[in-house]
Each structure stands twice: as structure tokens, then as C-alpha cells.
Amino acid sequence: MVKVLESEAPARRVALDLPLVRIPDRGPQREHALPSSERVIRAEQLTIRYGTFAAVREVTLDIPSHRVTAIIGPSGCGKSTLLRAMNRMNDFVPSASVAGKLFFRGEDIYRPGFDPVELRRRIGMVFQKPNPFPKSIAKNVSWGAAINGYQGNLDDLVERALHQAALWDEVKDKLDDNAYTLSGGQQQRLCIARAIALQPEVLLMDEPCSALDPIATARIEDLIDQLKAQYTVVLVTHNMQQAARVSDRTAFMYMGELIEVDDTTVIFTKPTQKKTQDYITGRFG
Amino acid sequence: MSDGVGLRACRPCVGAIMAKALVKAKERTIHLALFVCALVSIVTTVGIVWVLIKESLEFFAHVSPIEFFLGTKWAPSFFPQHFGVLPLICGTFLVAGGALVVAVPVGLAAAIYLSEYASPGLRRILKPTLEVLAGIPSVVYGFFAFTFVTPYVLRPLFPETDIFNAASAAIVVGVMIIPTISSLCDDAFRAVPRSLREAAYALSATRLEVSTRVVFPAATSGIVAAILLALARAIGETMAVAIAAGNLAKLTANPLTNVQTMTAYIAQKSLGDTPAGTIEYQTIFAVGLTLFLMTMAVNVIAQRVLKRFREVYE
Numbered sequence: 001m002v003k004v005l006e007s008e009a010p011a012r013r014v015a016l017d018l019p020l021v022r023i024p025d026r027g028p029q030r031e032h033a034l035p036s037s038e039r040v041i042r043a044e045q046l047t048i049r050y051g052t053f054a055a056v057r058e059v060t061l062d063i064p065s066h067r068v069t070a071i072i073g074p075s076g077c078g079k080s081t082l083l084r085a086m087n088r089m090n091d092f093v094p095s096a097s098v099a100g101k102l103f104f105r106g107e108d109i110y111r112p113g114f115d116p117v118e119l120r121r122r123i124g125m126v127f128q129k130p131n132p133f134p135k136s137i138a139k140n141v142s143w144g145a146a147i148n149g150y151q152g153n154l155d156d157l158v159e160r161a162l163h164q165a166a167l168w169d170e171v172k173d174k175l176d177d178n179a180y181t182l183s184g185g186q187q188q189r190l191c192i193a194r195a196i197a198l199q200p201e202v203l204l205m206d207e208p209c210s211a212l213d214p215i216a217t218a219r220i221e222d223l224i225d226q227l228k229a230q231y232t233v234v235l236v237t238h239n240m241q242q243a244a245r246v247s248d249r250t251a252f253m254y255m256g257e258l259i260e261v262d263d264t265t266v267i268f269t270k271p272t273q274k275k276t277q278d279y280i281t282g283r284f285g
Numbered sequence: 286m287s288d289g290v291g292l293r294a295c296r297p298c299v300g301a302i303m304a305k306a307l308v309k310a311k312e313r314t315i316h317l318a319l320f321v322c323a324l325v326s327i328v329t330t331v332g333i334v335w336v337l338i339k340e341s342l343e344f345f346a347h348v349s350p351i352e353f354f355l356g357t358k359w360a361p362s363f364f365p366q367h368f369g370v371l372p373l374i375c376g377t378f379l380v381a382g383g384a385l386v387v388a389v390p391v392g393l394a395a396a397i398y399l400s401e402y403a404s405p406g407l408r409r410i411l412k413p414t415l416e417v418l419a420g421i422p423s424v425v426y427g428f429f430a431f432t433f434v435t436p437y438v439l440r441p442l443f444p445e446t447d448i449f450n451a452a453s454a455a456i457v458v459g460v461m462i463i464p465t466i467s468s469l470c471d472d473a474f475r476a477v478p479r480s481l482r483e484a485a486y487a488l489s490a491t492r493l494e495v496s497t498r499v500v501f502p503a504a505t506s507g508i509v510a511a512i513l514l515a516l517a518r519a520i521g522e523t524m525a526v527a528i529a530a531g532n533l534a535k536l537t538a539n540p541l542t543n544v545q546t547m548t549a550y551i552a553q554k555s556l557g558d559t560p561a562g563t564i565e566y567q568t569i570f571a572v573g574l575t576l577f578l579m580t581m582a583v584n585v586i587a588q589r590v591l592k593r594f595r596e597v598y599e
Contacts, residue, residue, distance in 0.1 A: 094405055148489055
């Protein structure tokens with residue numbers, strides 16, 4: 001029953017003994033509010049449609065400050081759509097439309113006149129597949145700062161960001177090499193360095209390890225653990241072990257709805273929803 | 286008894302074999318017909334090149350290649366005759382270069398707009414509309430240059446402009462090749478992976494920054510290829526140029542004066558009553574060969590560049 005959850009977790013492991021009692025299905029959970037001082041992002045009755053299809057339905061979710069929040073769920077459950085709504089990357093999907101509210105530091109980011117460019121300076125993003133620019137390693141890291149009119153020393157910024165992304169020692173002698181010469185895992189850490197070089201408040205990560213091998217994955221997971229000291233991290237993953245290893249809170253989504261959200265230990269040991277239990281025990285998804 | 290069984294089994298068998306043979310013959314005929322069609326274009330090309338070379342060789346028997354390629358005076362119809370092709374090349378590049386000056390900025394801007402700014406609906410309307418520009422007969426462009434661009438655009442600005450001038454031809458040829466540039470560059474821009482755009486947007490880039498600092502550099506080779514193909518078109522353009530640019534072979538850098546391009550010269554001589562076999566007649570082929578080599582060189586370079594660009598993104 002728990003064989004799915006047995007893995008070589010390097011960093012932390014959550015006790016995964018699951019209750020054997022049957023949990024009644026009480027329907028999707030709507031609210032699990034945090035005190036407003038702790039939350040950075042809040043979705044309120046958020047619905048996102050592609051054309052007429054609702055990929056995310058009436059989700060209300062708080063993202064706590066300086067924690068790692070994992071969003072898990074089977075493919076097509078709307079977790080990436082929800083994540084990409086948080087820095088308005090869905091703006092580039094012509095058919096996407098948003099109803100409900102999404103607050104960043106108390107401000108509705110979907111209100112008319114809100115500037116998404118400034119929002120994306122404060123909310124960084126790392127994508128599923130590493131997507132460095134076809135430029136040098138240093139230029140990749142400094143790109144965002146340079147276009148945003150960074151006044152300080154770019155070399156220092158590059159070094160600092162690469163240190164934070166645990167990549168400096170591997171690339172310090174070849175900063176002028178093309179980023180495509182790096183391995184997949186290194187490229188992904190470069191993309192993390194590139195995102196944190198802008199010193200955002202929040203880092204959105206959309207299945208950042210799905211294209212990586214287990215060793216590269218372990219390195220990124222260690223890195224995520226360190227990043228939460230400075231950043232609020234929202235991590236979308238289809239890998240439950242990963243969510244269990246690196247996140248403080250876990251939100252479970254299914255068919256566009258937020259089924260349950262709670263501390264990761266609670267979700268993985270005492271879920272209140274039957275669907276959550278079925279999913280984390282590997283009965284579907 | 287056993288024979289009867291064998292015969293009965295064989296009759297449909299024979300029919301099947303004949304049908305099969307018929308199908309095979311039909312296939313072969315079609316194969317052959319298609320091959321002949323494909324051959325037509327090859328034979329034509331080879332024929333043209335052959336004629337060009339043959340007549341040019343006779344021309345070069347009378348005029349040294351040094352005089353032809355380095356001479357600065359072109360006067361094959363007057364005595365003393367001069368056979369320096371440079372004035373014609375100069376006229377050609379004045380018009381083609383001017384056309385690029387018009388077409389490159391406009392074409393690139395249009396391509397950026399189409400690929401990065403326009404909504405899918407608008408794009409579906411705009412792109413074919415732009416391509417209509419390439420479908421207008423070039424004689425119309427020539428007439429437009431002569432009756433509108435020169436008297437109403439150029440002369441008010443530069444009163445000393447000749448009635449026939451390189452600038453008016455350059456402007457209309459430029460308009461003519463805008464679709465070549467915008468269409469090919471749009472394709473090149475759209476071949477830039479979406480993930481690169483997303484990376485830039487997620488780093489708080491504006492649409493303009495994404496266009497100019499990510500999409501544009503990533504599509505450089507596609508842009509270069511598009512410009513070269515457009516240049517080849519501009520060099521080969523005849524009708525508009527023959528009408529608007531004039532017929533005075535002259536080594537000049539002033540686009541407001543009467544010039545003659547290689548194509549315009551060929552058109553003029555071919556329409557006139559130049560007797561076959563004379564040296565004047567042979568100049569047509571020598572100039573034609575020069576033109577052919579130039580456009581071919583530009584095309585080959587463009588294909589090379591385009592091929593490299595395809596290897597990067599596909």
C-alpha cells in the first residue's frame with residue numbers, strides 16, 4: 001500500500017504511515033485560510049477557463065511566506081494552470097480567461113490596469129524544461145537584471161546568484177561559454193540562478209525536475225530547501241515523494257478543484273479527503 | 286479429374302495476372318510522365334545556361350573580359366563602341382540597394398508585428414493581405430512609380446529629380462519585396478521556441494524587449510536569408526525598373542538621376558530591332574550571363590544560411 005512512497009529521500013522524510021480507517025468523502029474543501037500577515041499570494045474563488053473548459057474551478061488557496069508550498073495532483077488537474085496564473089503567464093494563451101480574484105500582497109493582480117511586467121519582476125518562475133537563452137552563462141544570469149535597469153555591478157550579481165543556485169563552483173571558470181554546453185541539471189540550476197538574480201519575493205517552479213535524472217533532481221531539491229530562507233516557493237509536481245521531501249504545505253488538486261490543502265505531514269499522514277488518500281496511496285493518477 | 290480442378294483454379298488466376306500486369310504498365314506510364322515533366326524544367330534551365338554561355342563566348346571573342354567587367358562606359362550602340370558593364374551593375378545595385386533600404390525596415394517591423402503583437406485573428410487577415418503586394422503585376426508598379434512617386438513624392442522634395450530616376454524604381458521595388466522579407470522573417474521568428482519567449486517574459490521583459498532581445502537575435506540567420514532572397518528578387522526585377530529608372534547607362538551614385546539596370550538593358554535591346562549575330566545582339570547574352578551569375582550567387586548564399594538556421598531549430 002505504501003510502496004509508492006518508499007524512495008531514496010535525501011533531505012527530509014515525512015512519516016508516511018497512513019491511517020487505515022476509511023475517510024468519508026466530504027466534497028471539495030473550499031477554505032483553509034491563513035492569517036493575512038503570513039500569506040503572500042491568495043487565490044479567491046479563482047476559475048480559469050481555456051475557451052469554455054474550466055481548467056481551474058473556484059480555487060481558494062493561500063500561499064504562506066517563506067515556505068515551500070507544493071501543488072500536487074494527476075496530469076491535467078489544473079496545477080500548472082493555477083501556478084501560471086500567479087505571475088500572469090497565462091496572458092499569452094489567447095483562449096484563457098480568469099474569473100475570481102488572485103491577490104499578491106493584498107493587490108488583485110487581475111484588476112484592470114495592473115502591470116504584469118512589474119509583477120513578474122517580483123514573482124520569478126522556473127519551467128518544466130530548462131530553457132536558458134542561447135547566450136553565455138553569465139549573460140543568462142544577468143539578462144533579467146540588465147533589462148530591468150540594474151544599477152549595481154553585474155559580475156557580482158552573477159556570482160551571487162550562481163552561488164545561491166549552487167552552480168558557481170561548476171561554472172566559475174567558463175562563465176563566457178554558451179549555456180547550451182551545460183548538462184540538463186546544470187541548465188536548470190542556471191535557470192534558477194537567472195530567476196533569483198532579479199531578487200524576486202516568490203519563486204514559482206513548474207515541475208522543475210521532470211526533465212532531470214535522479215541525481216540532478218536531488219540537487220535541485222536540496223536547493224529548494226535552501227531557497228525558502230529567502231524566498232516563498234510554490235512548487236508544482238506530479239511526484240508525491242518530491243512534495244513530501246521538500247514542501248512544508250501541500251495542496252492536492254483533482255479535476256480543476258482544490259481538494260485539500262494542509263501541512264505536508266498532515267496531507268501525507270492524516271488526509272481528511274478520500275480522494276487525497278486515494279491519490280497519495282497510488283490508487284489513481 | 287485432377288486436371289479439371291487445376292484448370293478451374295487457374296482461370297481466375299490468369300485474369301488476376303493480366304490485371305496486375307495492366308496496373309504495372311499504368312504505374313510505369315505515370316512514372317514516366319512525371320519524370321518527363323520534371324525533366325522539362327531541368328532541360329529548360331540547362332538550355333538557357335547553354336545559350337547564355339554560347340552567345341557570351343562569341344561576345345568575349347570580340348571584347349575582352351577585362352574591358353567588359355572593368356570598363357566604366359557602356360555604349361554598345363554608338364561609335365566608338367564601349368562595352369564596360371559596370372554602369373549597368375551600378376544601376377542595378379542602386380535600385381536593388383535602394384529597394385532594400387525601403388523593404389528591410391518595413392518588412393522586419395511587419396514581421397515582428399505579425400509574430401509577436403498581432404492577435405491570431407488579425408494575423409490571419411494581415412499576412413495574406415501583405416502577400417497580395419507580391420501578386421500585383423510589376424508593370425503596375427512601374428507605372429505607379431512613373432506617374433505618382435516621381436511627380437508627387439520625389440520632385441516636391443528634390444526638384445532636380447529626373448523624370449526617370451533610380452529612386453522611384455527603388456521605392457516601388459522595395460514595396461514589391463516587402464512581403465518576401467516580412468513573410469520569411471515571420472516564419473523565422475515563429476520558429477524561435479516558445480520556451481525562450483516564456484523565459485524572457487518570466488524575467489519581467491516587455492513585449493518589445495522579448496522581440497528585440499530574444500526573438501530577433503535567435504532568428505538572425507533566418508533574417509539574413511530573407512534579405513538575400515529579397516535582394517535576388519530586386520536584382521532580377523525588370524518591368525518596373527525598365528519603366529521608372531530610365532535607359533541611360535551611367536556610373537553614378539546619385540539615385541535621383543536616370544540610370545539603366547542590367548535587366549532594363551536586356552528588355553530594351555530585346556524589344557528593339559537588333560539584328561541577330563551582331564555584337565550588339567550578343568551583349569544581351571553577356572549581360573544576361575552576368576545577371577544570372579549574380580542572382581544565383583545571392584540565392585545560393587541565402588539557401589546556405591537558411592539551411593544552417595533550420596539545423597539549429599528543427
